[in-house]
Amino acid sequence: MCRIVLLVAAGALLCQSAETPARHATKADVDKWMTELSNWNRWGKGDQMGTVNLITPAKRKQAAALVTEGVPVSLAHNTDTQKAADNGSPFKLKMLSTGAHPAGQFVVDDYEVTYHGLAHTHMDALCHMSWNGKLYNGIPMTAVTDAGATQLAVTAFRSGIFTRGILVDIPRLKGLPYLEPGTAIYPEDLEAWEKKANVKIGAGDVVFIRTGRWARRAAKGAWDPATIAGLYATCAKWLKDRDVAMVGSDAATDVMPSGVEGVVQPMHQLLLVAMGTPIFDNTDLEALGDEAAKRNRWAFLLTAAPMAVTNGTGSPLNPTAIF
Amino acid sequence: MKRLLISALLLAASDPHHATKADVDKMMTELSNWGRWGKADEMGSYNLITAAKRQEAAALVKDGTAISLSHDALTEKAPDNPDPFGHKMMYTGAHPNGDWFMDEYTVRFHGLAHTHMDALAHSSWNGKMYNGFSQMDVTEKGAKELGITGFRNGIFTRALLLDIPRLKGLPYLEPGTAIYPEDLDAWEKKSGVKVGSGDVLLLRTGRWARRAAKGAWDPAKIAGLHVSTVPWLKKRDVAMVGSDACLDVLPSLVDGVIQPVHQLLLIAMGTPILDNLDLEAAGAEAAKRGRPAFLLTASPLTVKGGTGSPLNPVAVF
Numbered sequence: 001m002c003r004i005v006l007l008v009a010a011g012a013l014l015c016q017s018a019e020t021p022a023r024h025a026t027k028a029d030v031d032k033w034m035t036e037l038s039n040w041n042r043w044g045k046g047d048q049m050g051t052v053n054l055i056t057p058a059k060r061k062q063a064a065a066l067v068t069e070g071v072p073v074s075l076a077h078n079t080d081t082q083k084a085a086d087n088g089s090p091f092k093l094k095m096l097s098t099g100a101h102p103a104g105q106f107v108v109d110d111y112e113v114t115y116h117g118l119a120h121t122h123m124d125a126l127c128h129m130s131w132n133g134k135l136y137n138g139i140p141m142t143a144v145t146d147a148g149a150t151q152l153a154v155t156a157f158r159s160g161i162f163t164r165g166i167l168v169d170i171p172r173l174k175g176l177p178y179l180e181p182g183t184a185i186y187p188e189d190l191e192a193w194e195k196k197a198n199v200k201i202g203a204g205d206v207v208f209i210r211t212g213r214w215a216r217r218a219a220k221g222a223w224d225p226a227t228i229a230g231l232y233a234t235c236a237k238w239l240k241d242r243d244v245a246m247v248g249s250d251a252a253t254d255v256m257p258s259g260v261e262g263v264v265q266p267m268h269q270l271l272l273v274a275m276g277t278p279i280f281d282n283t284d285l286e287a288l289g290d291e292a293a294k295r296n297r298w299a300f301l302l303t304a305a306p307m308a309v310t311n312g313t314g315s316p317l318n319p320t321a322i323f
Numbered sequence: 324m325k326r327l328l329i330s331a332l333l334l335a336a337s338d339p340h341h342a343t344k345a346d347v348d349k350m351m352t353e354l355s356n357w358g359r360w361g362k363a364d365e366m367g368s369y370n371l372i373t374a375a376k377r378q379e380a381a382a383l384v385k386d387g388t389a390i391s392l393s394h395d396a397l398t399e400k401a402p403d404n405p406d407p408f409g410h411k412m413m414y415t416g417a418h419p420n421g422d423w424f425m426d427e428y429t430v431r432f433h434g435l436a437h438t439h440m441d442a443l444a445h446s447s448w449n450g451k452m453y454n455g456f457s458q459m460d461v462t463e464k465g466a467k468e469l470g471i472t473g474f475r476n477g478i479f480t481r482a483l484l485l486d487i488p489r490l491k492g493l494p495y496l497e498p499g500t501a502i503y504p505e506d507l508d509a510w511e512k513k514s515g516v517k518v519g520s521g522d523v524l525l526l527r528t529g530r531w532a533r534r535a536a537k538g539a540w541d542p543a544k545i546a547g548l549h550v551s552t553v554p555w556l557k558k559r560d561v562a563m564v565g566s567d568a569c570l571d572v573l574p575s576l577v578d579g580v581i582q583p584v585h586q587l588l589l590i591a592m593g594t595p596i597l598d599n600l601d602l603e604a605a606g607a608e609a610a611k612r613g614r615p616a617f618l619l620t621a622s623p624l625t626v627k628g629g630t631g632s633p634l635n636p637v638a639v640f
Contacts, residue, residue: 056387057386057387057388058387059387060384060387060388060389060639061384061385061386061387064381064382064384064387064618064639065381067377067378067381068378069374069378070373070374070375070376070377070378070381070479071374071377072377072476072477072479073476074475074476074477074622074625076475076622076624076625077625078472078625078626078627079624079625079626079627079629081627089427091626093465093626093627093628093629095461095462095463095464095465096431098461098462098463099447099457099458099459099460099461099462100459100462102447102458104581105446105447105448105581105582105586106433106445106446107444107445107446107447107458107461107466107630108431108433108434108445108630109431109433109465109629109630109631110429110430110431111428111429111430111432111624111626111629111632111633112409112427112428112429112430113427113428113429114413114425114426114427115427115428116423116425116426121625127424128423128424128425129422129423129424130416130419130422130423130424131422140416141416141419141424142416142417143416144412144415144416144419144424145412145415145416145417146412146415147412148410148412148426149424155395158391158393158635159389159390159391159637160389160391160620160635160637162389162620162637162639264421269422301381303477303479303620303622303637304622305391305393305620305621305622305634305635305636305637306635307393307396307428307633307634307635308391308393308394308395308396308438308635309395309396309408309410309428310395310396310398310410311410312396312410312426312428313424313425313426314426315428316428316624317622317624317635318475318477318622318623318624318625318634319622320476320477320479320620320622322377322381322479
């Protein structure tokens with residue numbers, strides 16, 4: 001009896017260690033993946049670009065060949081100047097002169113934006129996040145000073161992102177207008193999408209996950225994004241296996257709450273810190289979804305270039321898809 | 324004294340480039356694109372970037388090399404930067420927000436420092452903007468028409484780098500140097516490339532090279548296009564024009580008109596402008612390849628009502 005119990009227990013242990021939990025991960029799992037999925041030193045000790053290195057000149061040439069019609073689609077949401085449940089720091093547009101009070105022949109304005117967070121379309125540079133005091137590639141977080149990020153800043157990507165983009169449209173996969181807040185997306189959803197869309201995500205691609213966040217916001221109004229649809233932590237390994245250059249979504253990429261006790265945004269942590277994969281947050285994928293569906297074509301050329309802010313931790317920007 | 328005045332007048336009359344405010348006023352009508360793409364059009368010559376033009380431009384990607392045309396955001400006050408880019412760190416390694424670091428950007432992008440795009444709402448003439456829209460439509464809430472979001476789908480077309488210092492065998496042009504139509508003709512002849520419909524013409528004056536060598540100077544004097552080049556640009560039917568300074572030569576050499584090239588492009592022709600690009604790296608790459616044509620990609624921030632946008636245009640060879 002005692003021996004049987006022991007055997008069963010050992011079997012359960014074996015089972016747990018051999019299989020990646022698809023729908024349940026703990027902080028210990030995420031900690032383990034921080035090493036297992038790491039790209040530290042993969043492109044050298046001094047590397048600042050992480051998986052954007054996978055966008056090679058050859059990859060750019062292939063991506064340019066995706067322009068078969070010459071139809072561009074913006075992936076930026078219009079700047080939101082109204083405070084809302086999901087917009088704690090509205091974009092500020094200050095007119096310094098107007099038609100009634102011009103500056104000579106000119107009118108000019110001033111923009112102010114705290115772009116990180118859940119409202120504004122932006123790119124996260126690799127210095128945006130740390131884990132146990134380290135940034136990507138083992139750089140100490142003290143590299144982020146009052147003068148900005150002295151390493152892993154957004155200017156590492158000043159030459160822009162120019163590669164194949166793939167839209168993963170989960171509401172369309174599930175036959176829904178949008179996902180409900182808190183809906184987790186699992187690796188099997190990504191695989192089901194690949195099958196349905198007849199695409200295979202590969203090295204150097206940028207993957208955009210549509211949750212339908214802006215469609216839901218238009219229909220039901222803004223809500224507290226403490227609950228929002230997105231990728232579950234187990235998707236990190238899947239994305240690593242595919243060796244994507246970047247990941248983006250129309251929300252925060254992570255599902256929230258994360259479903260991993262003690263880790264607020266495991267996807268951000270694994271992508272930015274372990275894998276060195278920059279992220280596009282709060283893109284607007286509604287128009288892109290329609291254009292892609294119309295063509296039943298989910299791959300396109302993606303162009304995006306952050307503002308060249310020395311030492312910046314990211315940038316508001318307007319990624320653009322071209323069919 | 325009287326004789327001096329007469330000879331000055333004679334000199335002005337004999338200068339083939341001499342233009343007066345009356346000439347510019349006349350060009351405002353002669354070069355106009357108002358109504359060309361319909362009464363309600365808000366995109367002007369950007370309309371010349373057709374789907375077919377985008378396809379042709381994509382084919383210019385031969386080696387997959389990407390080069391930023393943006394200068395780094397300048398956070399230091401200088402004679403050419405009275406409104407430095409504001410970069411405020413909100414959380415740092417010493418004072419993180421959990422595991423996160425964040426910052427805030429503030430930018431008054433128009434002017435002579437920051438790489439930016441001018442939307443068509445940026446300028447007016449006799450109370451009107453491009454296509455006859457009233458300047459009063461730019462209110463405290465922003466531009467009702469002709470705002471930057473008209474270009475939300477971005478610029479994706481052939482760009483040609485007109486490298487005037489290289490044409491003249493100079494590291495950079497001196498402040499106040501005017502560029503004339505014959506310089507543009509000479510460039511076409513030397514490069515064997517003809518500027519055409521829907522192209523973006525990028526003019527290098529070497530401004531940033533000179534700034535690096537000699538420091539910032541008061542841009543009341545800066546190299547750029549003379550107003551006599553505008554009919555040339557209209558004839559070629561370019562979609563947009565950009566430069567590494569403010570496009571116009573300053574002073575403009577036209578009494579009573581501060582920036583005639585801006586006025587003609589933005590208001591008469593509906594041609595958006597890229598100002599303060601950094602064309603040093605692109606100039607070197609183009610020279611290395613002997614190839615001044617490349618794919619240009621640029622997408623402004625989608626600021627509703629905005630009169631322009633800081634941005635990072637990228638050349639892909």
